[in-house]
Amino acid sequence: MTAVLTRRSIHTLRDPAPSDREFTYLLKCAAAAPDHGRLRPWRWVLLRDAELEALGARLAADAEPGERARVAQGARRAPLKAVLIFCPLTDHKVPEWEQLAAASSVAYGLMLLLHARGFGSMWRTGRLCRSPAARDLLGVGPAERLLGALDIGTSDSSERPVRRSVGDVADRVRRLGPLAVTGPVA
Ligand SMILES: Cc1cc2nc3c(=O)[nH]c(=O)nc-3n(C[C@H](O)[C@H](O)[C@H](O)COP(=O)(O)O)c2cc1C
Secondary structure, three states: HHHHHOOOOOOOOOOOOOOOHHHHHHHHHOOOOOOOOOOOOOEEEOOOHHHHHHHHHHHHHHHOHHHHHHHHOOOOOEEEEEEEEEEEOOOOOOOHHHHHHHHHHHHHHHHHHHHHHHHHHEEEEEEEHHHHHHHHHHOOOOOOEEEEEEEEEOOOOOOOOOOOOOOOHHHHHHOOOHHHHOOOOO
């Protein structure tokens, strides 16, 4: 409950970030998420340092001239960028939307585990998902879909995430009710 209620998206992240090994360990745990058919229809590409610069340069090349410096800088917002690539099995009895739901569940579980370990993260989509040059750099295949990336690191102390106030969800829930249960059978 504490991890769920205290996790926030962290915009500014610095070192340390988890090592590749620690990331993979946490991912292994996050992969315990529900996954119809145990298909694991996802893969991750990790970028740090010069790899982030290379991504920034590719994204900037696709941007308007006036935006290029900001876009290139944006790729370096965090010491680790974990790109999530959705690789659904096509023509499978598990429909694609269920596979997408499984991939999203892993990403959220991973964010919670990162948070529980003291790391901050933020799921970003935007320009990365639209850039053909980024797809090329990351080796995203034609049947695959870029779901964005988790920016990962440690929260900058200047950013004090506020604990979320949990909104009411009662209007999103209703009992089916006895009338429907006793109604005529078609
Ligand atoms: C699939 C997905 C994509 C997102 N993409 C972006 C993004 O491109 N830019 C951004 O600022 N936030 C992005 N977010 C983060 C949301 O803005 C953030 O979760 C939301 O503001 C709630 O904040 P919280 O995570 O601190 O509760 C994304 C979140 C999800 C789940």
